[in-house]
Amino acid sequence: MSTPARTANAPSKALLEKIFRTAYKIRVFETEGIKLYRQGLIRGYFHPYLGQEGIATGVCAALSEGDYIASTHRGHGHCIAWGADVKRMVAELLQKETGYCKGYGGSMHIADISVGNLGANGIVGAGTPLGVGAALAAQIRGSDAVTVTFTSDGGSNNGTFLESLNLAAIWNLNFILVIENNQYAVSTRIEESTREQDLYKRGIAIGVPSFQVDGNDPIAVHDLTREAVELCRAGKGPVLIEAKTFRHMGHHVNDPGKYMPEDQLAYYKARDPVDRARAALLDMGGAKAQEIAAIEAEIAAEFESAVEFSKASSEVTPEAFREFAVGY
Amino acid sequence: MAMREIMYRDALREAIDEEMARNPTVFIIGEGIAERGGSYKVTEGLLAKYGPKRVRDTPIAEAGMIGVGVGAAIAGARPIVEILYVDFAMLGMDMIVNQAAKFRLMTGGNGRVPFIMRTQGGAGGGVAAQHSQSLEALFYHIPGLRVVMPSTPSDAKGLLKYALRQEDPVMFLEHKHLYMTKGLVPDGEHIIEFGKADIKRPGKDVTLIAWSNMVPTTLAAAEELAAQGIDAEVIDPRTLVPLDKKTILDSVAKTKRAVIVQEANRRGGVASDICSIIQEELFYDLDAPVSIVAGLDIPIPFNLTLEKASVPQKQDVVAAARRVLHADPIELAAE
Numbered sequence: 001m002s003t004p005a006r007t008a009n010a011p012s013k014a015l016l017e018k019i020f021r022t023a024y025k026i027r028v029f030e031t032e033g034i035k036l037y038r039q040g041l042i043r044g045y046f047h048p049y050l051g052q053e054g055i056a057t058g059v060c061a062a063l064s065e066g067d068y069i070a071s072t073h074r075g076h077g078h079c080i081a082w083g084a085d086v087k088r089m090v091a092e093l094l095q096k097e098t099g100y101c102k103g104y105g106g107s108m109h110i111a112d113i114s115v116g117n118l119g120a121n122g123i124v125g126a127g128t129p130l131g132v133g134a135a136l137a138a139q140i141r142g143s144d145a146v147t148v149t150f151t152s153d154g155g156s157n158n159g160t161f162l163e164s165l166n167l168a169a170i171w172n173l174n175f176i177l178v179i180e181n182n183q184y185a186v187s188t189r190i191e192e193s194t195r196e197q198d199l200y201k202r203g204i205a206i207g208v209p210s211f212q213v214d215g216n217d218p219i220a221v222h223d224l225t226r227e228a229v230e231l232c233r234a235g236k237g238p239v240l241i242e243a244k245t246f247r248h249m250g251h252h253v254n255d256p257g258k259y260m261p262e263d264q265l266a267y268y269k270a271r272d273p274v275d276r277a278r279a280a281l282l283d284m285g286g287a288k289a290q291e292i293a294a295i296e297a298e299i300a301a302e303f304e305s306a307v308e309f310s311k312a313s314s315e316v317t318p319e320a321f322r323e324f325a326v327g328y
Numbered sequence: 329m330a331m332r333e334i335m336y337r338d339a340l341r342e343a344i345d346e347e348m349a350r351n352p353t354v355f356i357i358g359e360g361i362a363e364r365g366g367s368y369k370v371t372e373g374l375l376a377k378y379g380p381k382r383v384r385d386t387p388i389a390e391a392g393m394i395g396v397g398v399g400a401a402i403a404g405a406r407p408i409v410e411i412l413y414v415d416f417a418m419l420g421m422d423m424i425v426n427q428a429a430k431f432r433l434m435t436g437g438n439g440r441v442p443f444i445m446r447t448q449g450g451a452g453g454g455v456a457a458q459h460s461q462s463l464e465a466l467f468y469h470i471p472g473l474r475v476v477m478p479s480t481p482s483d484a485k486g487l488l489k490y491a492l493r494q495e496d497p498v499m500f501l502e503h504k505h506l507y508m509t510k511g512l513v514p515d516g517e518h519i520i521e522f523g524k525a526d527i528k529r530p531g532k533d534v535t536l537i538a539w540s541n542m543v544p545t546t547l548a549a550a551e552e553l554a555a556q557g558i559d560a561e562v563i564d565p566r567t568l569v570p571l572d573k574k575t576i577l578d579s580v581a582k583t584k585r586a587v588i589v590q591e592a593n594r595r596g597g598v599a600s601d602i603c604s605i606i607q608e609e610l611f612y613d614l615d616a617p618v619s620i621v622a623g624l625d626i627p628i629p630f631n632l633t634l635e636k637a638s639v640p641q642k643q644d645v646v647a648a649a650r651r652v653l654h655a656d657p658i659e660l661a662a663e
């Protein structure tokens with residue numbers, strides 16, 4: 001079960017471009033966002049998705065309108081891949097009223113339920129039952145929508161993982177659980193937190209079709225997710241996907257990550273998901289170098305204008321807040 | 329007595345270190361507490377000193393961690409389970425509420441659960457709704473638990489050492505803003521029994537009752553009141569369960585006015601319970617209704633200005649004290 005079935009058809013140029021755009025947009029968002037953090041414009045937690053872009057990118061490219069996602073504390077990439085407006089994301093990080101949550105939520109709580117994004121989460125492992133709940137609601141409504149929960153190696157050791165995946169299994173829900181196995185929970189190595197480090201095997205034990213994929217290969221992630229969606233729609237869900245990956249830096253902006261072995265970091269940086277998405281668009285998609293340059297310039301400009309927009313936005317006033325608090 | 333000035337986090341470490349040296353059944357588990365020394369550096373150096381059997385990193389598995397702590401305590405060990413944020417302790421509530429708190433009674437007093445959960449709460453710094461709560465009232469409500477909320481390095485050390493020598497489950501609630509605060513701690517063996525409030529500032533005009541991070545806020549308010557000619561007494565219960573009612577009531581009987589300050593939101597809070605105790609015992613001695621300064625009944629927002637608006641500030645305490653003293657002229661409504 002660990003070998004994903006690859007789709008027969010080569011990916012279209014349109015798909016490859018979409019994948020590159022998304023992966024690159026996440027890269028820019030995180031890299032530039034960290035700069036804003038260092039300038040003191042962002043407070044609190046900021047967990048960068050750098051190095052893991054291939055997963056959100058590949059998964060979301062295989063989903064459709066009407067589907068749902070639930071995310072983690074490391075959630076910026078999932079939002080962007082789901083099509084979020086970078087302006088409103090930056091505004092949220094800058095605690096502005098124009099942000100997705102009006103500045104009430106911040107980095108760990110960006111959500112947009114109007115488009116099926118159940119949101120990031122400050123509680124490790126909490127997105128799994130919430131996602132199963134969304135899949136259950138879809139089943140009850142008679143919809144064939146699929147829900148994807150992104151979770152983590154850390155989240156897979158929490159009790160919520162087994163309880164909720166098992167519920168999804170006995171109820172045949174259209175649910176895909178994606179474990180982003182970046183092999184660390186803050187500074188704790190996966191070898192210290194579980195004996196069996198191939199996490200997809202946990203799904204097999206409860207009868208859930210389970211696969212492993214190179215999380216730094218966005219095309220492979222996309223292809224596997226499409227298979228998973230088809231399995232769900234054929235009534236064979238839920239599906240568990242383990243995507244192996246690695247962070248490019250410490251756990252959050254203020255963690256230097258000195259405990260991460262240099263050779264392992266170098267190994268994964270040599271398999272950079274954004275570089276691979278770019279190479280795929282060039283090689284498989286036949287794009288020209290100047291097309292790529294134009295996409296990159298466009299995304300950089302989009303981020304810059306998002307920062308301008310956010311800086312110019314105002315914050316919710318204490319008076320408006322007190323009004324919001326009435327009846328709580 | 330000789331004293332040293334050390335940080336709150338160092339005082340906690342000294343307590344754990346001394347008790348681990350004294351009692352080989354004391355052990356500590358938590359996320360990132362061993363190799364990394366903990367997110368607040370409380371456990372730094374303990375792995376090197378006591379080894380991986382007694383200082384263990386765990387996966388992210390709060391229900392399991394708290395549960396195995398309770399089980400180990402029942403079976404004769406002295407576990408300390410560190411939970412990164414009190415918000416995450418919610419994942420282990422069955423083990424706290426249905427197991428740890430009940431075991432002594434259900435066994436007719438034969439079984440004891442000397443289990444310690446160390447964790448931290450409080451707002452500050454934009455960590456938003458799921459990392460900012462003050463949840464002491466949840467534990468306060470459950471018979472069978474001890475609830476400890478030290479505000480100074482000295483109290484942190486003395487109370488943690490006592491916790492490791494008594495026989496009941498302890499919710500040891502630290503505050504994220506206190507770890508790097510400094511204070512004098514006595515040299516040598518330093519133990520503080522539960523149920524003994526501390527008068528942090530003596531005074532005669534009004535009694536201000538506060539715990540955890542509201543103590544520094546309230547002391548600052550008392551200084552401002554002093555400049556206005558009002559002499560406030562500041563009482564820190566230090567342990568909410570057991571509660572030292574006598575020290576509180578003696579003070580209020582003297583000043584005839586009380587303000588209770590809690591960071592937690594007001595509804596169903598510990599302040600309301602202390603207020604009910606005061607009015608029941610001292611109703612006819614009071615010169616003003618007891619006042620409560622508390623957080624708003626709303627989750628803590630990410631936005632820093634709104635976060636600040638959600639929890640009591642020094643000025644709120646000053647205003648409440650002036651109110652119970654009728655220190656300001658009453659504003660008459662316009663005709």
Ligand SMILES: Cc1ncc(C[n+]2csc(CCOP(=O)(O)OP(=O)(O)O)c2C)c(N)n1
Pocket residue numbers: 072073074122123124125152153154155182183184185186251359388390412416419
């Ligand atoms: C229930 C819970 N416990 C602990 C934490 C604190 N915490 C935040 S992120 C993190 C590590 C997460 O590691 P992992 O789940 O592998 O996700 P990654 O950060 O690697 O993406 C921890 C311990 C939390 N947010 N929620």
Ligand SMILES: [Mg+2]
Pocket residue numbers: 152153154180181182183184185186
């Ligand atoms: Mg991880």
